[in-house]
Structures are given as C-alpha cells and as structure tokens.
Amino acid sequence: MKILVPVKRVLDYNVKPRVKADGTGVDLANVKMSMNPFDEIGVEEAIRLKEKGVATEIVAVSVGPAKAQETLRTALAMGADRAILVQTDDAVEPLAIAKILKGIADAEQPGLVILGKQAIDDDNNQTGQMLAALTGWAQGTFASAVNVEGDSVNVTREVDGGLETVKLKLPAIVTTDLRLNEPRYASLPNIMKAKSKPLDTKTPTDYGVDTAPRVKVVKVSEPAARSAGMKVADVDELVAKLKAMGVHS
Amino acid sequence: MKTLVWVEHDGKAVKDATLAVVTAAAKLGEVHLLVAGSGVDGVAKEAAAIAGVGKVHVADNAAFGHNLPENIAPLVAELMASHDAFLAPATTTGKNIAPRVAALLDVMQISEILSVEGPKTFTRPIYAGNAIATVESSDAKLVLTVRGTAFEKAATSGGSGTVEAVSAGGDAGISSFVGAEIAKSERPELTSAKIIVSGGRALGSSEKYEEVIVPLADKLGAALGASRAAVDAGYVPNDYQVGQTGKIVAPQVYFAIGISGAIQHLAGMKDSKTIVAINKDEDAPIFQVADFGLVADLFNAVPELTQRLGD
C-alpha cells in the first residue's frame, strides 16, 4: 500500500508570531520555518506503518514556494521514499490544496492519505476533510491511533470528552492529532540519503487547479491586549464570570 | 439570508455548543436548524424551542446516528440547495463535518469565527490566537464554524420553530462507528491542559494543597501547577512548577491561587488566555495580569468556588 503524506512549511513552532505593523499578516521574513508539527506526526505514522510492513511506499507532498523543498527533504530524511513539490508562490487555501491533492491521489492511487489535522499558521483544520469529500473516501480526523486491518482501517479519534473509534473502508483519509505518536529526529545517514531520493516538481496547473483565493484577508491584527486586573467582588461574581466563559464542572 | 445550523446533540438533548451558533447565525439572517440522528424527535422539539429559530429540519435515520461525516455531509449539501450559509460549532463534530460539506459545495470554509463583521466578513484567530484575521468570503454560499465562547448563548425557550422531516441521505457504506470511550478522569498534562489550577506558598503545606487546590482541579478536569516557592517549600513535586525555569504554559484558563506573581512565575503563564487570581494581598503583582482578581482568603474562597462551580 502506498501512503501519501502532505506536509506544509510553516513558521517554526518555537517562534512567537509577530503581526506586521501594516496589518497585512504575520511577519515571516527572516524567521525560522519548519514542517507543520501535525504533518510531522503524519510522516512518522506513515513510516511506522511502513516499518510494520503495512505500507510499501511513502510519498510526501507539499504545495508551496521553492523553499518548501526543504520541508520535503525533512520528510525524506525522516523516511519518506519520494516527494512531490507543487510549486507556487501564492498563498493557497485549503480547498485548492485539497483539489491539488485529489489530482495527486488520482495519479498515485494511495491506500491512505495522512495529513496533519491543521496547520499551526492559519489553523483552518479543513484540508483532510475536504480531500475526503472530493475523493469520496472515508475520513478519520484527529487520530490518536491508526490500525490497518485488511481492506479497512480503524481510526481512534480524539473527540470532545473522550475517544471514538471508526472503521473506514480503504482508501481513506486520516488526519493526525498530537497524541498519535512522537516523531523521530531525522538521522544523519537518512539526511544524507534524502539527498538522492527523487523529488518531482509540479505546478497547480498540472492538476488543473485554480488557486485564486476565495477568502480575502482584510486585515490581521494583534489580539486585544490583556486588560489589567479587573477585580471581582466575591466568589459569586467570579463564578458568574467563569460560567459565562464556559468554565464549569 | 437563510442559514442552516448544525444542532449538536447526544441523541437526547441539544448540546450547549449549538446555542452560540444560533446567535451567530441570527446575525446573518433567518435561522434554520438541522437535527440529524437516530430517534431524535425529542431533540427536534427542544431545538424548535430555541429563541429565534424558524425551521427545524429533522433527518431521522440510523445512518446519521454517530455523526459520520461520510453520511451527513451529502445530506447537508442537499439541504444547502435552499440555504445560503451552513454554520456548525467548532467542536470536534462540527470540525469533522463542515469542511466536508464545504468541499461538496465548492466553498472555502471560514473556521472558528469570533465575530460577524458583515454579511460575508468575519474575524477568526490564526497562529493559535496570536493574531486575529478579518476575512471576507467571495463564495456564493457560506460555510462557517463558530467558536462557542465568542458568542452569547441563545435562550433555550421562547422559540416556535416548525419541525420538518427530511428524507434525504443514507449510508454511504464506507465508514462505520465502532465504539466510544468517555475520557478517563486522568489528570491532563500541565503543558497541554485547557485549565490549570496552580497553588503558591500561601497554602502553607502540602496537606493544604491537597485539601484546597486538588478538589478545584478535580472539579474542572484541570492540571495541577505550583509556583517555585511552593515547590521549594516541598508542597508538591518539582514537575508541578510553572515558570521560566519550570513549565511554560498557555491554557485557556489559569487559576493562580495564593501566588504573588513573581516575574519568573509570570513568564511561565502570561500567555494563558484567561488568568484568574485569588490572593489575600490586594497589591500582589499577579493582579496586574489577572483578568479576574479576587482579593480574599483562599482557604475560604477556593472551597466555596469549588462547590459553586458544580452547582
């Protein structure tokens, strides 16, 4: 079985985002960029499935600028077999990404597509579900366990208030949650091997996808600053405030 | 504009998360609800009573019993032929279904809206809430998920919606529900907890920490934290420490109890979404960062709070 693993290049998890003064977005110049942590979990899960003998090939995919090659190399260094970069300098929305991935899925015929549940930049949490709709495949989102059995996969999902397990017919879409696994560090020999693994470059038009945005970003601003010290008179008032925020037992 | 709101329920009753979505939908136009599930007459009646609701579409079918998006998304997409916007709460169910609907409609979803700024303009958090984007959709229809804490809840009574059965949809045959496991009451990890209850040296002993702090955390399903002073005094183990040299945390709600708020402690929790401080000393620096500060003797106030939150 082949596994497709889409990965996104995002602002590094350890970097605190700073909103640009002109309100057009978050400053990404001169800051460290890395693979989206949820995608890293997806790559790790694919590698584990390959190590278990369930998967035979792992194809990493990224839609983004030329520099997204580095992210794909990271996936290759972790253990993916080959990579496809769909190169574009535009900011591509989840719907268009899902359409591109649909094109790649048609060409590659994977048994599983494992995506991060969301990217930590735009926090959309959409691409996996959209890809599932476009392919007509089943989806197991927010996965904390993935077990392939024959022609189906059991996915344990992190849902509000607990866990739920669904059985999906293959091929299927899985999106990862934090507890699915702990990704490995790329090993030095694998970093060196990654250099010689194939990386194809495509464009969105190769898949007939128009990446023009549907949603316009009017402005991006800092969240409201912490308002200093509102004092509540007594426990009653505090309880009321907390309950209004949805904090209760 | 005609909106369709996803009613989140457990098969017996409407869940609270739905009510904030109704409020958001009402800002856009007429509010219709969708109750999908198996044996959901009661839920539909309850939904029809929510203030401001026009019509309640009820899709009662075993295939809709476990919110499987493979079965539900085509149903919603069909209903969207006569609606302009689909809204779901930003719960794990809403997040699972809405994007699948959006893609079927060829619409770019707007996730976790915080406010409605215009008929197609919304605000939403990006970068884990470190920035707020104002966005405008150009699609013919809208698909939105709604952050529950950002909108008031609609009243659960006073509405007089009409209930209408929907016969559309069925089992797509590609997915099935195997089982569910309600979260064990395991205490969450400090660094990933949504709520943290931290105690400081004012507690005076590990016994008092157990007696005062732990019950509140239990009640809220919160992680336990402490200031360095409390750790050094031996009230709790090292790994409870929140602060620059301990754990750096940013939960939804952080309770600082009997913690004065030394700069090193603040460095570890200042990014919390909401900070609640309880301290006897009204000049304690913790009150400068607290959203809600209560000047009180913690030994009286905290047990009372614990009890009242369960009411």
Added chain:
Amino acid sequence: MSDFSAPSREQQFLLRHVAGLHELPIALDADLVDAIVEGAADIAENAFAPLDRVGDTVKPRWADGRVTMPPGFCDAYAAYVEGGWGSLAGDTAYGGQGLPFSLMMVANENLFAASLGFSICFSLTTGAIEALEAHGSDAQKRTWLPRLMTGEWSGTMNLTEPQAGSDVGALRTVATPADDGLYRIRGQKIFISFGEHDLTGNIVHLVLARTPDSAAGTRGISLFLVPKYRLDAEGRPTIDNDVRCVSIEHKLGLNGSPTCVMAYGDRGECYGELIGEEHGGMRAMFTMINNARLNVANQGVGVAERARQKAAAFARDRVQSARADGSSGGKPVAIVGHPDVRRMLMRMNALTQGARALLYYAAGQVDRANAGAPEARARLELMTPLAKSFCTDVACEVSSLAIQVHGGIGFIEETGVAQHYRDARILPIYEGTNGIQAADLVGRKLARDGGAELSRLIGEIRGEAGDEATLIALCGEVERVAAWMLAADVNDRLAGSQPFQTMVSVLVAGWLMARQLRVARIGAEEGDVFVGAKISAARFFLDCLVSEALGLAASATMGAAPLYALDEDMLLF
C-alpha cells in the same frame, strides 16, 4: 517548548566563508550541508536543550560505585545514537560517515549550547576515537571503534592524578605486563568527566600509566585502553574489569557532567591494552588533546551563544525606565532600548561571532590537514592555543554580561542565566589552562620557527585587510610584540604571554570578521536580517574590540620584573 534556537544560518555562512568547506576534496553540495546543519539543530533544540536545567539541578547521583544520570538523559542520548551523530566525522572503514571535522564542530556546538554539562560526554568519546584511529592497532580499531563511533559506548581521558595536574609527568598509575599481551592497571585518577554513568553499555577509558622501570617524567608514560567491562568471546561487554568510581565531585557548575574519581585495579583484576608504543603515551595523548582543545573552544562558543540568546530575549521583554532622551515620552520601555544594555548586547554578539569565526577557521585547517595539506597543519598548530583560550575567555565574559543584562534577577538562579556563567567557568581551566595555552603560544608555537608561521599569517591578513585601519594597526602591533617575545628572556616572555595571546586571537578573529563583512551581502535577499546583524557585529568587532586589543601591547611587553617587584610574602599582605 525550547528556549534555544541553534544559529544555523550563521553556521552555514561560516562553513562556507571561514572554514571553506566547499573547497575540500570531499564534494558536499550546499543543500546537503544545510540539511545536516538543520538536522543537528533539531535534536539539540528539542532533545537536549530541555535537559540543561535538569542536569544543573537534579545532577548525576553516585551510589555504590555507579552513577545514575538525571531523568531524560538516557532518552536524549539514545536519540543521538540512533541519529548517527556520533559517527559524523568518523572513519568510514569503521562505520563512520567520513564527513568533515568542521561539520562535526557545528553539530557539537549546538549540543554544547543546548546542554553543556551533558554534551561534553560526546567530546570525550570523540577524543578516544581520534586517539585510537591514530595509534591503535588494526585489531584494536576493529574491536573498539565501531561502537565508540555510534555512541553505543562512550570514551574518557584519564590524565590527572591528585599530585599530577598540569604536570602530567608526575603521574603514578602503574601498568604491569600480564598474560595475553594485556597489562594489569593499578592507580587512581581524578577529574574524569563521564568516568562513570548509565548512558551506555560500556565505557572505554584511555588511561596514562607507567610501565615498570620506565623513565621519570613524561618520557616514561604509556597509554592504555581500559574498558569498564572487558569483552567476552562473542565481543559482548560482560566481564567486570575492576574499574570503580569512588566518588563524584561537587562543583561550581557543569553539574550535568559527573566528574569522577576513578579507582583502577583495587582488587588487582583490572586489565588494559597498550595503545601505540610503550612510552609513547604522551604523543598519543596529544592527538586526543589537540582536537580536544578545539572541542573545548567549541564548548565556549556554545555556552556564549546560549547566554547571549537568553540576555537578548530578556532585554526585549523586561520593561524598566523611560528612554534617557525623552523619546518614549516618559514611559518605561523594554531595556533593550537603553544605550548601555545595547552596548552589552552588541559586545556579546561581536565576541560570540568572533570566537566562532576563529574556531571554524581552525576547524577548516583540521580538514585541510586531514586532506594532506602540510601548511594547514602548521596553521592549525598556531590556531589551537588561540581558539582554546579566546573562545573560553569569551564564554566567561559573555555569560557574565548576560547576567549583567538581567540585573538583580540574573543573580537569582531561577532565571537560568547564572548557570551558564557557572558552567563556563571551567572552560579556561580544563584541557590545558589558558595560561598553559599562552605558554604554548610564545614557547613552542612562536619560538620553534622563529615566528615564521605567524609572519605568514600576518602577511595574509594584511593582504585582505583593505582599508580596515585598526586591523592593519593590530597587525603591526602583533608583529612588534612577537619580535620582542622572540628576543625576550623566558620569564619576560611568559609574563606577557596572556595579553599577547589575546592580541593574536583578536587579530585573527578581526580578520575573519572583516572578511564576513565583505561577503555578507553576496547572494542575500533584500531586507535579509542576517546580513544587517552580521555587518553590525563585524563593525563592532573591528571598531571596538580590535581597538581594545591594540592597548594590550603594553602589558604584553612589560616583562617579568614588575610581577616580581613584591616578594611572595608581600603578595599576601
């Protein structure tokens, strides 16, 4: 979340423009180098950095001759072994990756910065590998190298004894010939870093000892490989070798590293193998020590980088006092806005970058020398004392300034910045004190060729100095002081050796900073912050630090007389 961010961009830049990695016979393309540098950053930032504080506070524990490392250390160590980082520069014949030494310096710098106390473990293993590669028999290499390279086993260096510190020749550990060509080892060693721990399945100690009837002093010393466990017929480390950790030291800093007192052969059952020739111990040990000195220099760069980052982050967050020029309208601003805080941060940047440049230049010479360039060997030998002393002095100054930037809270352990200051303080001491380095510089390195190599270096610097007036002036001053040193009596020479060592170090670092200043813009994108930061640090180094070094000529040529003006008793008065 990690508070350490590896300086990958700076490292990539230096590998190219200072170490000249791309000029080596081994063809490494730039993308691969970048990927390795970033891979090394990832494991350091995420696996090691969180353990720095744990090492300092929990500390290794000793019980019954065995040492248990703090929680988390074994997992991070395992990640390092699995990642293959230990074998980066090792011989491919024994499982190494055969990559350049300068690339290993990058990986190690990140580990040192992330957790100095923990990561010196790797330097020691590297030293053992290098000694074995240079002096071991083929059989010894086959037996010991592969698992040392992966890091499955670790190595140590055993020189010091209670009566034999800087004077190694005074050591008394004995090695008596026994059966099978082995030697029975008996003696006690002190200050043995990672002499005992629970990270690996075996520990390979390289021990200096005396064979019976050997000459006194360093000429009678031989080097022995003494494992914690000897290998059974299947090559497994199962036979207890009567090596015991008697105790571990309580120290000012570097608490993550167990500093052991080691007892060899208390029961008479400790055996070792001779490495190299009998009585060839010092020569073999110098193989370890030379690169080990560069490793210590690297430790200095790492800890300076970590301290610098902490101070810069604090200065941006800490709000205190309005701007003196009134531009903040009387409102308090983040202290990074105040001129003297700026001065400290700029000084830290310039010192750290200058030290790193000097070190990477020396590392580049190691690679050239390994590739068979004899002139690189001579240059490396001149650079070794400079790098060791300058990088470690910089570590102390930068970590001290980092505390100063924090103000009073920096003196409180909780900020974590004090740890770097305590950790850094050993660096000018171990692996040959900086005083010993200075003596090496003005003695062996300068005197043996009458200053010829230094003259060649100055010639190169002049050729590249352009119109950097202070740098040209420092060339002249170093030349003048060197001539004075060569003519001076030994006491006068040693009296001025430290300031002279600093002058030459600053000259070399200044030269390399000037070079970076020249090339920083090449190929960079518009608005690249790295370029601006590099240019400002280089300018600060050339304008301020090189100027300061000019002033050291007076103390370098002062002679010994003023130092002996007081008799010994009066010094205590």
